[in-house]
Amino acid sequence: MQEIFWESDKILRESHRKDDPIIAIPCLIRLLYSTGLRITEAISLRNMDVDLKRNILKVGTWNGTKNGEERLVPICNTLKENLQRFIYYRSMLPIKGISDGERPFFIKLNGTAVSSQNAYRWFKKIYTKCGIAYRGERFGPRVHDLRHTMATHSLAKLIREGVDIYAALPLLSACLGHKSLHATEGYVRLTCNEYPELLEKCSSLNNFIYPQKK
Known part of the structure; x- marks a missing residue:
């Protein structure tokens, strides 16, 4: 950025x-x-x-x-x-x-x-x-991807600062203008994929949102 x-x-x-x-x-x-x-x-x-x-x-x-x-x-x-x-x-x-x-x-x-x-x-x-290649209309980069980048960076920052992720999600959801938390939940997995070191802190909520199939 x-x-x-x-x-x-x-x-x-x-x-x-x-x-x-x-x-x-x-x-x-x-x-x-x-x-x-x-x-x-x-x-x-x-x-x-x-x-x-x-x-x-x-x-x-x-x-x-x-x-x-x-x-x-x-x-x-x-x-x-x-x-x-x-x-x-x-x-x-x-x-x-x-x-x-x-x-x-x-x-x-x-x-x-x-x-x-x-x-x-x-x-x-x-x-x-900046040396970033365009990968096509469906893959971008797109201006809208700045919104996704903001969401993952913000969530990662909140988690690193020790904010309870259950409290962080509603804050991020309100800022993004999402009607429900469901629209914001995808950023949990995206953030953990981007920052593996946060995976342990995210795991409890991640398992709640994306339960493993038995």
């Missing part, structure tokens, strides 16, 4: 077209990884949905939530700094009303909203420069 962040910061040199999202992409990628938002939720954020005073993102039906439910997503200090930096550079664009509450938060150089296609195209450019 650190290499992806570094390469995303370099894309300012890639293009000078007015319909490119070059100042938004580095911040957008960090937001997707930090919060686990779906790409449709992230690109639908309005200025009024980004509350840097309370360090939260307001995600609701207007953001294209999958389950049609509103939720508040916390912003960590590092992400806050990146959001503030993006807002600073965005304010330099000669576009009237760029900071109005109803306006899209992530915009291209011409002031129009960043689209999913923009995000996918530039993300592919970035991970290719």
